[in-house]
Amino acid sequence: MKRYEPPAGWTVQAYRFALDPSDAQVLGLRRNTGAARFAYNHMLRRVSAVKAQRAAEASYGVAEADLTPWQGWSLPDLRRTWNEIKQWVAPWWAECSKEAFNTGLANLSAALGNWHASRTGTRRGRRMGWPRAKKKNGRRSARFTTGAIRVDPSYRHVMLPRLGRIRTYESTRKLARRVRAGTATILSATVTETAGRWFCSFQVAVQRAVGRRPAHAPKAGRVVGVDAGVKHLAVLSTGEMVPNPAPFKAALRKLGKAQRRAARRIGPYDPQARRKRTASNRWQRAQDAVARLQATVSAVRADSWHQLTTRLAQQFTTIVVEDLHVAGMVRNRKLARSLTDAAPATLRRHLGYKTGWYGSTLYVADRWYPSSKTCSACKTVKPKLSLAERMFHCTTCGLSLDRDVNAARNLAALVRHVDLELLGDAKPGRGAYVRPVRPASAGGAAGREASRPVHPVNVARQRTTANRESRLLTER
Structure with a gap:
């Protein structure tokens, strides 16, 4: 999938809102995020099975041309295969948005691509293993890129495909005014569940006046x-x-008490019999209490x-x-x-x-x-x-x-x-070499959410003889 490149003068950032869904809407959110997990796991099992079958056939001396056809892991290949088999493996597919299934397929394509890049040496960092299946009690998430994605004019609701109008805890005035003025365009919406609460993050292309400081900002x-x-x-x-708030240190006593309480409950695994079992409702409530503390930190x-x-x-x-x-x-x-x-x-x-x-x-x-x-x-x-x-x-x-x-x-x-x-007031002193790098344009380095760096870091290099370290500023 090609990354969106905003025009000059535009940046890509995120607006995140806490949702206040009804019980029926919570079921819809879980249904769509579960569909994303199901598509991911099913296609991962299919790719793994084809990979193991080809390895077994090759070990018996089967020619390359006669091996089982390879299942491509690009997003178009995964989507094409999923559309062919979804009537049999997921007869309930019509109850969910197509974007939910596409979320799982896109995540699987990225995971397999990273695994291959790590094996071939084109990806830096620690060597990655084969992707694992997603668990039911894991992080629930689904991304919507098409359909009715907008903020309501009442400043208190958001519209999502197949989920309808969902109320928010906070006002959406800032984003709604930008969209109405034509200085912002919503690209996608991602719903996630964190510690029992649902959030909606809008990826938005914003026309921002780079270099303009707020009127209330003092010149310090x-x-x-x-x-x-x-x-x-x-x-x-x-x-x-x-001052450092040290949130984890402040919550350490409560967190330890909550984790000890959760450890005493009947969980989904029996260590004595070494088998799975049905977790108790008290265990689930204790786990939710721990998750809420971690989210607050x-x-x-x-x-x-x-x-x-x-x-x-x-x-x-x-x-x-x-x-x-x-x-x-x-x-x-x-x-x-x-x-x-x-x-x-x-x-x-x-x-x-x-x-x-x-x-x-x-x-x-x-x-x-x-x-x-x-x-x-x-x-x-x-x-x-x-x-x-x-x-x-x-x-x-x-x-x-x-x-x-x-x-x-x-x-x-x-x-x-x-x-x-x-x-132009002075020159570098004592034989120092300085190469300042000016900021990039607002639109050339976007395409990510606000939690990630959008503009490249401006770096200077300086060499000095004051100590043994010759590099003082390095380009990153």
Whole structure:
């Protein structure tokens, strides 16, 4: 399936609304999401059977031309096969939207494509295994791309194919006004169930004035360095320390109590008899309580990061962050829980597209740049600085301040001369090489939901002789 490319001046983002469906609508939502799961599992079994049959025939010396015909896993091939067999394998197919089945087939095509790319080496990262079947108690989701997909003029309902008019908990005024004004076009709608609650996410192509700042946004400064941490969500070079809500830590006591209660209930598996059994209603209610706590933790964490990154993109013209190796940092078992709770990699991901929305510039410092060990006043680099030392003391100039504030100031100082060079006021100093990258256009890098980076990160490179690390800013 070809990715949608918006025209120039348009970006693709998501609008997510919590639904308040009736009991009959809940059954319809579950029916359509179940249809997506059924189509995925059935076609996966078919592809697996053909793959095993061909391997068995090849082991007996059957020629390639005489092997069982291969079942293609592209979306058109899967859809063509499904339309031929759906009358026999799913006689109830007419009760659900065709988009529900297409959701499962599209997910299977993507999963098999990723598996093949991983085996051939064209996909980076850890080697992927063969796709697994989706379980009934897994994540329920279905995507609608055609049909009646719109927001109601009453600002309190959404329209979905085969599901009708569903009430929302919050107002849809922002999206409805954009659609009415012609500055937004709804591309698709995805319904998901999270901890017993249903949500609808609209993928929307929006005409956005890139670089336009809100009238209420104050002009706090030009350059800011942001040091993501654990004790504080982020520390700015201005001296501001953004508190970390630590939602998982706050809910740990309640979560532990709920999980112990769920462990005492009769679940769907009997460990003594080693067989499946019917789960009790109390077990299901206990599992739902655990899921609600986990969803609350995730929502609080996402809200804190969105508020911070939006404020940074609106108030500052240049933002500098670090390229953190979070996957390696969480290997420290003493910091793994706190790091995962803070989710420091979210900072760069959100700023990647929000800086493009508000006309800011994002720079990413190299992973090995010693921002914490370098004195922000005299640029002296300490040979060692343990994690337990929370205050930075410079033996050369006598500077003493919080180590995170010191690191944030060093990050901000990396690109201050970049802005001066762009303005023509000064040149890079002391033999430094600077190559600023300007932001991309609003429409050239879209095609993803708002939870993913839309605009490429603006990067600069700088070389210095102050320390052994020659790369301070690296292109990503």
